[in-house]
Amino acid sequence: MNSIRLFVVSLLISVMSLTSAAQAQAPADENQLYNAWSYLLGRALIIRQENTDMREPGMNYNVIKYHNLASDTAFVNPNFDVAYLESWIAIDDNSAALVSVPEIKDRYYTIQLLNEWGDNITNINSRVYPNHPSGIFALVTAHSNVKLPAGAIPVILPSNKAKLLGRFELKDSPEEATKLQRAVTLTITGTPHITQPPAIPEFTNDKLPGVALFDNAEAILQSAPDYTPVAAGVQQSVRDIAQKVHTNSQYRQQTDNALTQHVIPAFMQEAHTGIATWKNNWLGGHKEGRGYNGHYGTDYRMRTAINLLGIWANSPGEAVYYLATKDSNGQSLNGNGFYRLHFPATALPETMAKAFWSIIMVSIPDYQVIPNPLKRYNFNNYSGLKKNSDGSLDIVIGPRPPKHFPESNWLPSSTNQAFAFTFRAYVPEPDVAAGDRFPPAVTPVNENQF
The missing domain is CATH 2.60.120.600 (Domain of unknown function DUF1214, C-terminal domain)
Known part of the structure; x- marks a missing residue:
């Protein structure tokens, strides 16, 4: 009788162990994986662009690069209708970036600022700032200790970095557009501590990263705050998947298979046909x-x-x-x-x-x-x-x-x-x-x- 009981107990333990192992090795729900991967990829694409920019001649943090797009044909998604400038802003609580914008009339222009996830922060132009279309704009952190120059317009950045892009319509007088472009200047007060972007896997647009994207997920998430209302929940999904692919090789392989065979093709389809009309x-x-x-x-x-x-x-x-x-x-x-x-x-x-x-x-x-x-x-x-x-x-x-x-x-x-x-x-x-x-x-x- 005791031997029968021992056999039954052993059988139950074996079944429970197999069930637990199967649950531990089961791949993530594909909808959850789709959301987590596509969310993390959004930040990785910005990091990739930051790394690419910093390898370009004339690019550095807090330095404006003035483009002559008649010759800058290597630019991604170029716009040859404008005189273009760009910079990566990097500040901290004890520094500020002072952007000087000249008076511009009868010509389209804008100084666009974006955060580290690709969201628009603001556009400096006569449409957004009708009472202050030109002058000094001070880019600062939310807890800045910097005393700003008199008359400077404060622009609070959501993190310590931002992408700055300037566009000045060429019209039929490109020389004048270039003159206005060059009149935009950038001055840094203080000595900001500049954090280097986190490591990401190498990838191209036609070969997006699979499970390797999750290998440094926590550092990627921590590298810049995201203020979308659903950030907390989807970031936790990213962390859950990252922890499992790090500790379970079978789960990692199954997740990579799901990404390459289903998730990435579905995302590319959505990107090309589903995000707009x-x-x-x-x-x-x-x-x-x-x-x-x-x-x-x-x-x-x-x-x-x-x-x-x-x-x-x-x-x-x-x-x-x-x-x-x-x-x-x-x-x-x-x-x-x-x-x-x-x-x-x-x-x-x-x-x-x-x-x-x-x-x-x-x-x-x-x-x-x-x-x-x-x-x-x-x-x-x-x-x-x-x-x-x-x-x-x-x-x-x-x-x-x-x-x-x-x-x-x-x-x-x-x-x-x-x-x-x-x-x-x-x-x-x-x-x-x-x-x-x-x-x-x-x-x-x-x-x-x-």
């Missing part, structure tokens, strides 16, 4: 139930997608962005083919924006310009495009200039190179800002039909 095979504008560019609220997955596809996106009041990777038939855009964008006379691109519009072709997956002999990468208000006899406008894309078509309206592509279009409307019209108006579809055409 999809119309005319353009992705852009606001989508009901999602966040807004630059102000994502609880929509951290959209924030991560923007950090991946169009890092440093501005708020909708400043700019609306549209991304096209497919033609009107749903096929991927490729440099072997010819395409046309047709704007009716009643819906020309300049009617979409109060400031200016632009369209640029960039490569996939790295979102950089595609070299061509003409060094022509974009069109905008001042490109001298020729309209049709009925007042409409055609833009043609292809590897060769099409016959019987104005070369001024031709945007060169490169054979066998996949590409995307970014269309920008700066200070968009209300229907554009509301997501009710889109660029026309990119239509495939025969090069001999013109």
